[in-house]
Amino acid sequence: MSxxxxxxxRVCVQGITGHEGMTRTRLMAEYGTTxxxxxxxxxxxxxxxxxxxxxxxxxxxxxxxKDGGIDISVxxxxxxxxxxxxxxxxxxxxxxxxxxxxxxPIWDVMEIADAAKSHGASFLGPNTLGVLTVNxxxxxxxxxxxxxxxxxxxxxxxxxxxxSGGVTSSIAYYLSRVGxxxxxxxxxxGDEVIGLPQQEVVKKFQDDPETDVIVMFGxxxxxQEEAVADLIMKKEITKPVVAYIGGKGAITGTRxxxxxxxxxxxxxxxxxxxxxxxxxxxxxxxxxxxxxKVTREVxxxxxxx
Numbered sequence: 001m002s003x004x005x006x007x008x009x010r011v012c013v014q015g016i017t018g019h020e021g022m023t024r025t026r027l028m029a030e031y032g033t034t035x036x037x038x039x040x041x042x043x044x045x046x047x048x049x050x051x052x053x054x055x056x057x058x059x060x061x062x063x064x065x066k067d068g069g070i071d072i073s074v075x076x077x078x079x080x081x082x083x084x085x086x087x088x089x090x091x092x093x094x095x096x097x098x099x100x101x102x103x104x105p106i107w108d109v110m111e112i113a114d115a116a117k118s119h120g121a122s123f124l125g126p127n128t129l130g131v132l133t134v135n136x137x138x139x140x141x142x143x144x145x146x147x148x149x150x151x152x153x154x155x156x157x158x159x160x161x162x163x164s165g166g167v168t169s170s171i172a173y174y175l176s177r178v179g180x181x182x183x184x185x186x187x188x189x190g191d192e193v194i195g196l197p198q199q200e201v202v203k204k205f206q207d208d209p210e211t212d213v214i215v216m217f218g219x220x221x222x223x224q225e226e227a228v229a230d231l232i233m234k235k236e237i238t239k240p241v242v243a244y245i246g247g248k249g250a251i252t253g254t255r256x257x258x259x260x261x262x263x264x265x266x267x268x269x270x271x272x273x274x275x276x277x278x279x280x281x282x283x284x285x286x287x288x289x290x291x292x293k294v295t296r297e298v299x300x301x302x303x304x305x
Contacts, residue, residue, distance in 0.1 A: 002133035003159065003184045003204040003211075004096065004124070005033075009137055010068050012037045012060055012094070014085045015076035016048050024076060024141055025049060031149055033137040036064050039073075057085075057092040074098040074130070074139050082126065083108035090115050098139045099125030099195070109193045116195065123195035129165040129187040132172075142169065142187060156181015157302075158295060159205040161198055162217035163188055163224070164246065171217060171291060178292045180299065183211045198224035199231055206237050212302045213240050215295055218273055220247035225273040232280035240298045241282040244291055245273045 005011075011028070015021040016038025026049050029035050035051050037060040044055035054060040061070055073089040075082060079101045086097055090112075097116070104126040116123055124131060130140015134155045142165075143149035153176050160175070160182060162168035168187040175182060186201050188194055198216060205211045214237075218225040225245060231237040247270045278284050285294050 002136060003201070003208050004131045004186065005072060005133050005137045005139055005184075007032055007034065007133075007136040009034060010064065010071045011035045011137075011139065012039060012057070012064075012070045012073045012089075013048075013051075013076065014039045014057070014073055014089065016040055016051065016053055017043045017046065018076055021076035022048055024074075025051065027144070028074070028138050028140075031132075031138040031143060032135070033139065036067070037070060057088040057094070061092040061094075070094050072096045072098065072139065075100055077101065079104045079126075083111060086112045086123065087115055090119050090121050093119075095121045097121065097123035097125075097195070098128065098130050099123055099189075100128060100130065100140050101125075102127035102191070104191070106191075106193050109191070109195075113193070113195060122200075124186070125189040125191075125194060127191045128189035128194075129168060131184060131186045133184045134182045140187075142185065144169075152176050153185070154179075154181045155183070157183060157210065157212040158215055158299065159183045159208065159211040159213070160185045160215045160217075161188060161201040161205070162186070163190060163198065163219045164217060165190065167217045167246070171215060174289075174292050175215070175295060178296065180292060180295055183208060192222065197222070197227070199227040202228050202231065202237055202241065206239055211239065213242060213295060213299050215291065216241055216243045218243060218245045220245075220270050220273075221268040223268065226276045229273075229276035229280040229282065232277075232282060240302060241277070242285060242291065242295050242298055243277050243282045244285040244288055245270050245277075 017040040046053040129142040132138040
């Protein structure tokens, strides 16, 4: 199983004819992602790596409808065009958006969130590397070259969710290096306002029968990790959560890494997040390099039952 994407998911790439769109489309397809269409206004009728390009999302949806339509749209468009691209995807019937660009205006993200809620859709990002389900599909810029990703990441029972793009890949790599298999690797995005925060991704792992342990990289700022702790306390999350919280050296008012990681008036502190997760029963890792060791111990305990 998996969360968000699998080998059967039908994907469209918005901005497919740009340099980044073309490059990442090839890498995603090589990993196994089923890409059925691309969209770039004014470029309809072309092909990119054998994938048909359409002028609008509605045209792409109509052209693919008889074969199952489009489940997911991955966006490689300028940040100022993210809102229009997102609204077009949502209104055409796409249920999951992967919004790669950073520096998307916050008011645009809020409008996208409102439209998504109205249409029963959701989105990952903005400012996300994307999501990868091991040996099935990759969305966005996560995983790199297909051969490397398939060599590094092995299928298994551990799901990874992270607020840092670089750390998402690092955790997945270090877990795989010691023989721990993975289900899905998810970077939720580094902005302050995002579509699927930690608590929503953790709930999806809870519902995934093939994920036994959840590894979460959290940071200062926002209340996402506290929300996860609350879900554990309420028994809505019963699978073990291994958590590392970054930002030990951060001070109030100073941004740590990206927009969503900032302590404001004492809220969103590393200490507060750790205390909340510890009280809920999560497995807190104090040293980053110990994540594989602690995860192995927790996974072993689950397997022994």
